Amino acid sequence: MRVPRLVIAAIILLSPVAAPAAPPGAAACSGCHASGAGVATTVPRLAGRAAADIVAAMQDYRAGKRPATVMDRIAKGFSDDETKAIAAWLAAQQQ
Amino acid sequence: MSGARIMSGSRTSRREFLKQAASGASAALLPLPAFAQGAGGRVVVIGGGFAGATCARTLKRIEPRLAVTLVEANATFIACPFSNGVIAGLRELDAQRFGYDGPARDGVALSFVPAVAVDPPSHAVTLANGAVLQYDRLVLAPGIDLNWSGLPGYDEAAAARMPHAWKAGEQTLLLRRQLEAMADGGLVVIAAPANPFRCPPGPYERASLIAYYLKTRKPKSKLIILDAKDAFSKQRLFQNAWAALYPGLLEWVPLSSGGKVNAVDAATLTLTTDFATHKANVANVIPPQKAAGIAALAGVADRTGWCPIDPVSFASTLQPDIHVIGDAAIAGAMPKSAFAANAQAKICAEAVATLLAGGAPAEPKLINTCYSLVAPDYGISIAGVYHPVKGQLVDVEGAGGVSPLEAPAAFRAEEADFANGWFNTITAEVFG
Numbered sequence: 231m232r233v234p235r236l237v238i239a240a241i242i243l244l245s246p247v248a249a250p251a252a253p254p255g256a257a258a259c260s261g262c263h264a265s266g267a268g269v270a271t272t273v274p275r276l277a278g279r280a281a282a283d284i285v286a287a288m289q290d291y292r293a294g295k296r297p298a299t300v301m302d303r304i305a306k307g308f309s310d311d312e313t314k315a316i317a318a319w320l321a322a323q324q325q
Numbered sequence: 326m327s328g329a330r331i332m333s334g335s336r337t338s339r340r341e342f343l344k345q346a347a348s349g350a351s352a353a354l355l356p357l358p359a360f361a362q363g364a365g366g367r368v369v370v371i372g373g374g375f376a377g378a379t380c381a382r383t384l385k386r387i388e389p390r391l392a393v394t395l396v397e398a399n400a401t402f403i404a405c406p407f408s409n410g411v412i413a414g415l416r417e418l419d420a421q422r423f424g425y426d427g428p429a430r431d432g433v434a435l436s437f438v439p440a441v442a443v444d445p446p447s448h449a450v451t452l453a454n455g456a457v458l459q460y461d462r463l464v465l466a467p468g469i470d471l472n473w474s475g476l477p478g479y480d481e482a483a484a485a486r487m488p489h490a491w492k493a494g495e496q497t498l499l500l501r502r503q504l505e506a507m508a509d510g511g512l513v514v515i516a517a518p519a520n521p522f523r524c525p526p527g528p529y530e531r532a533s534l535i536a537y538y539l540k541t542r543k544p545k546s547k548l549i550i551l552d553a554k555d556a557f558s559k560q561r562l563f564q565n566a567w568a569a570l571y572p573g574l575l576e577w578v579p580l581s582s583g584g585k586v587n588a589v590d591a592a593t594l595t596l597t598t599d600f601a602t603h604k605a606n607v608a609n610v611i612p613p614q615k616a617a618g619i620a621a622l623a624g625v626a627d628r629t630g631w632c633p634i635d636p637v638s639f640a641s642t643l644q645p646d647i648h649v650i651g652d653a654a655i656a657g658a659m660p661k662s663a664f665a666a667n668a669q670a671k672i673c674a675e676a677v678a679t680l681l682a683g684g685a686p687a688e689p690k691l692i693n694t695c696y697s698l699v700a701p702d703y704g705i706s707i708a709g710v711y712h713p714v715k716g717q718l719v720d721v722e723g724a725g726g727v728s729p730l731e732a733p734a735a736f737r738a739e740e741a742d743f744a745n746g747w748f749n750t751i752t753a754e755v756f757g
Binding site: 249251252254255257258259260261262263264265266268269270271272273299300303304305306307308312 | 383386387388664667668671672675679687688689690691692693694706708709710712721723724725726728736739740742743745746747749750751753754757
């Protein structure tokens with residue numbers, strides 16, 4: 231059976247697109263910070279937040295300038311570059 | 326990231342595939358039904374807990390063209406985290422039950438039949454009903470089995486009298502009923518195992534919440550933890566809280582004080598150590614554990630009973646094209662926790678999708694955060710950040726650690742609140 235080129239093109243265009251890979255560390259955030267809406271929790275969602283705000287919060291957690299329960303301990307595990315990559319990825323998530 | 330599998334069995338990169346498809350050169354090789362069935366590759370995931378269900382869903386989200394089948398014996402999952410609250414009468418078991426509508430909605434094929442055999446050379450999984458599933462990559466997330474030969478006197482029959490309650494469900498309810506039936510002034514004994522085991526802070530959270538139940542309902546009672554080790558997770562936080570909340574009610578006997586239980590007798594509810602015989606009114610025996618049986622059948626468990634893995638991809642170091650995640654895996658510094666299982670599953674899914682597309686997985690970083698409740702409004706936590714170093718997952722230096730030893734009640738209450746939020750969040754991600 232020979233499949234017409236147009237059909238092939240249609241299949242490729244209509245196929246779901248693969249998601250971009252999460253940078254190191256980013257995939258773990260949604261264990262506590264809900265990726266979807268409607269979850270009963272007081273932990274803030276990060277999806278769709280401004281990347282600069284996430285980076286600033288992480289820097290303050292790392293420096294001990296922001297009140298924290300657990301984020302001070304986690305922020306210290308990431309460099310500035312890693313934090314920026316995670317923040318950009320979270321900012322690109324659907325709100 | 327994306328890949329394509331042609332009917333002939335040859336693999337090709339997505340770019341190459343698109344080029345070929347566009348030129349029409351390989352069009353004759355492309356059967357349309359195969360596309361719907363997963364032209365990106367076939368992945369079978371065994372085990373539908375926090376690790377397996379997360380991995381299956383994440384695979385479909387990363388690469389919708391993959392054919393992903395989740396093999397799980399039970400259509401309803403019963404979560405262990407927060408099940409200590411069920412034992413203490415603080416919540417109901419129904420709050421622990423989850424179905425698989427979420428993974429199904431994401432396009433994960435579900436097979437509620439136990440897997441009984443894995444044949445690595447032929448890349449085949451055999452189910453209890455005789456069905457055979459072929460895979461390009463297999464992810465094993467089978468959780469734990471209790472080691473019924475690990476503690477003399479403790480077998481499945483004994484567990485009906487001395488519940489382990491280390492797999493949530495009927496055992497959880499049995500322990501709760503026994504506590505409810507116990508007269509005020511009774512003795513509750515918890516036997517805690519040596520490392521490694523599922524949920525390192527779990528026995529101590531359980532002791533705390535049972536102590537809370539006794540203090541509020543049966544205050545003349547006593548609780549003893551007989552421990553096969555001298556140190557445990559969040560130890561000083563637990564001990565400080567016990568001294569403050571449950572003085573005289575809760576006693577921890579470490580290994581060095583004769584805490585290791587050498588044998589139990591279910592008929593008389595006795596637990597024997599080197600120094601003493603304890604006769605309990607309620608005995609909760611948490612026995613030694615190992616990776617669930619299918620891991621040994623697949624040849625991915627080593628002599629310890631657990632599964633060595635490559636920390637970048639979670640690929641088994643013992644069998645090709647099989648990955649192991651969650652409690653069954655030897656994950657270095659990462660504890661056997663639901664949070665860790667979920668985090669590992671997402672890394673493993675990325676690695677599997679990348680490998681199927683012919684790429685090399687990126688070096689990951691992982692996080693664990695575990696909350697324990699010492700009382701309903703008193704939470705404590707431990708966290709860690711991990712990365713692969715020389716083939717092992719190790720702590721990132723300077724990060725992680727436990728809640729502060731000195732903190733106001735509002736801080737403990739906030740962590741208790743975050744603990745509840747964590748459970749709702751992670752179960753929504755895995756099953757919702």
